[in-house]
Amino acid sequence: MVNLATNNSETLMSEDQKKQLEQQLWNIANTLRGKMNADEFRDYILGFIFYKYLAEKMEIYANAILKQDKIKFRDIQENTKEGKEYIEAIKEEALNKLGYFLKPSELFSEVAKRGNSDVEGENNFILEDLQKILTNIQLSTMGTESEEDFDNLFEDMDLNSTKLGKTPDDRNEIIAKVLSHLDKIDFKLEQTELDVLGDAYEYLIGQFASGAGKKAGEFYTPQEVSKVLAKIVTTDKSKLKSVYDPTCGSGSLLLRVAREVKEVSNFYGQEMNRTTYNLARMNMILHGVHYRSFDIKQEDTLERPQHLDKTFEAIVANPPFSAQWSANPLFTSDDRFSQYGRLAPSSKADFAFVQHMIHHLADNGTMAIVLPHGALFRGGAEQHIRRYLIEDRNYLDAVIGLPANIFYGTSIPTCIMVFKKCRENPDDILFIDASQHFEKVKTQNVLLGKHIDKIVDTYRNRLEEDKYSKKAALKLVAENDYNLNIPRYVDSFEAEDDIDIDAIANELQNLEKDMINIDTTIADFCKQLNISTPF
Numbered sequence: 001m002v003n004l005a006t007n008n009s010e011t012l013m014s015e016d017q018k019k020q021l022e023q024q025l026w027n028i029a030n031t032l033r034g035k036m037n038a039d040e041f042r043d044y045i046l047g048f049i050f051y052k053y054l055a056e057k058m059e060i061y062a063n064a065i066l067k068q069d070k071i072k073f074r075d076i077q078e079n080t081k082e083g084k085e086y087i088e089a090i091k092e093e094a095l096n097k098l099g100y101f102l103k104p105s106e107l108f109s110e111v112a113k114r115g116n117s118d119v120e121g122e123n124n125f126i127l128e129d130l131q132k133i134l135t136n137i138q139l140s141t142m143g144t145e146s147e148e149d150f151d152n153l154f155e156d157m158d159l160n161s162t163k164l165g166k167t168p169d170d171r172n173e174i175i176a177k178v179l180s181h182l183d184k185i186d187f188k189l190e191q192t193e194l195d196v197l198g199d200a201y202e203y204l205i206g207q208f209a210s211g212a213g214k215k216a217g218e219f220y221t222p223q224e225v226s227k228v229l230a231k232i233v234t235t236d237k238s239k240l241k242s243v244y245d246p247t248c249g250s251g252s253l254l255l256r257v258a259r260e261v262k263e264v265s266n267f268y269g270q271e272m273n274r275t276t277y278n279l280a281r282m283n284m285i286l287h288g289v290h291y292r293s294f295d296i297k298q299e300d301t302l303e304r305p306q307h308l309d310k311t312f313e314a315i316v317a318n319p320p321f322s323a324q325w326s327a328n329p330l331f332t333s334d335d336r337f338s339q340y341g342r343l344a345p346s347s348k349a350d351f352a353f354v355q356h357m358i359h360h361l362a363d364n365g366t367m368a369i370v371l372p373h374g375a376l377f378r379g380g381a382e383q384h385i386r387r388y389l390i391e392d393r394n395y396l397d398a399v400i401g402l403p404a405n406i407f408y409g410t411s412i413p414t415c416i417m418v419f420k421k422c423r424e425n426p427d428d429i430l431f432i433d434a435s436q437h438f439e440k441v442k443t444q445n446v447l448l449g450k451h452i453d454k455i456v457d458t459y460r461n462r463l464e465e466d467k468y469s470k471k472a473a474l475k476l477v478a479e480n481d482y483n484l485n486i487p488r489y490v491d492s493f494e495a496e497d498d499i500d501i502d503a504i505a506n507e508l509q510n511l512e513k514d515m516i517n518i519d520t521t522i523a524d525f526c527k528q529l530n531i532s533t534p535f
Helices: 015-029 038-069 081-097 108-115 129-141 168-183 196-210 213-218 225-235 250-260 274-286 329-333 352-362 380-392 449-461 475-480 501-528
Strands: 240-243 263-271 294-298 312-317 362-374 394-399 413-420 428-435 439-441 445-446 469-473
Touching: 015 196, 038 081, 038 108, 038 129, 038 168, 038 196, 038 213, 038 274, 081 225, 108 129, 108 168, 129 168, 129 263, 129 449, 168 439, 196 274, 213 352, 225 250, 225 312, 225 362, 225 413, 225 449, 240 250, 250 263, 250 274, 250 312, 263 274, 274 294, 312 352, 352 380, 352 413, 380 394, 394 449, 428 449, 469 475
Parallel strands: 240 263, 240 312, 263 294, 312 362, 394 428
Antiparallel strands: 362 413, 394 413, 428 469, 439 445
16 A cells, blocks of 8 residues: 655655755756757656665665664675575565565665776776666566566666767766766655655656657646646545556656545556656656556557456546547447447547546546547537436536646647546536636746645535636536537626727827827928928
8 A cells, every 4th residue: 555645745845955856856867968859868867766766775675684684785795605695585575575676786876886986997887787787677576576567667778879978988977977976865765754756756757748848748747737636536535445547657647646645555557658658667666656556557548458357446647639549440349438329539539538437437436537628519429428428427527627838748728527427416517617727937837736726626615606617507518419618607708898988089089189280290390391291
């Protein structure tokens, strides 16, 4: 079981300390910026941070085991008989508890020290050793329960890539420098009440997303939107048996849900992009989620779902907007889609994701999905599906309109649709228009804490507020032919001030008099200068 709610360094670290740490990490990341594009140096820097985490976690665990023997893990002589016995015993324990194993010589700080050694005659070339160590982490899990969770985790870190430097020595120099900088940062892993590294990792993922343009949507949901989704699906719940994200990206949305409750037993997710899938698994482990507590698969969710036999208490998703999918006629016999009588169009998979998530939603569960506004009112198959969900099933609980330009890589306005199979308020649907409630930060619109709280409070208490929220009876939705466009239900029209026609007429007359006077003055000047008038 995982508890991230109390491990929140936002409340246990000062804001200055947090910003200082974030800046340190971003500066280290920028060591690689000139060598490659944002996507590529993201994979290296996050991979090195993850390696540092695994090594420090390994050392802390091993030292605890060795405490009774009054020795430290890094002091074990690996090539002696006694040293080999210690290592085998610790490895067996570590594979069961941590899911992986590192030898003392493979610890991050040891490699960083060797790479930056200036002792005469000592070889500081670490590239080959480092590549072997990253491979060995994966190999240590072979044949164990954690094998799938660590499989090819470091495959995007090619230390022989010429993007890191033209020659092996160039590459060795830049990597040794990055390791040295990282080695100086204390992530305070022994202080279990802090999640310093987890927060730092989230910060970096967000920074990379903000600079990744359209590609950011592949792996990241802005934190403020994540908070809204997470707070909605955890309403009236302090513990969750399971949370699921069918398009989980870096896993940040799943982890955000865990921060809203005392406990989450299991995390499930699916991600199509291989690199992002690796990032999600790293993110889970780095946040202290035990390998037995998460099950993240790499596959196309709609075409090849991996968790069909399961239902979930909380489901969140930010699918790629209006993505294409096959809409293969064979899916009409798929349990996810068969009851609707129509498939979502191949050009827009938005409602295919809705149907997929509804299939996985437990009877006591809540799901919240981010969609483009078009999903609220487009006709054809999508209208047919909306009608079925509302008229036949009565699953739609709320529709929330978000501001435009809050997602990286697109400026389109979006919405959140909330579904429940057992609704506490089955006679109406709550509509919230939060589209005008935001703060502009540079070129991006941002939801501040007060905006998030207002959305969530309005949803949880089903409040009605003029020009902001309205409970619409199902009959009214039916009369609108299941068009869910928010302005049909929330009147946000701002009447302009009454116009005083007489005052405007008088002002125009006065302007006319002024113009005549000015023309006369100009004509007089022209006469004095003996030149033609311009009119």
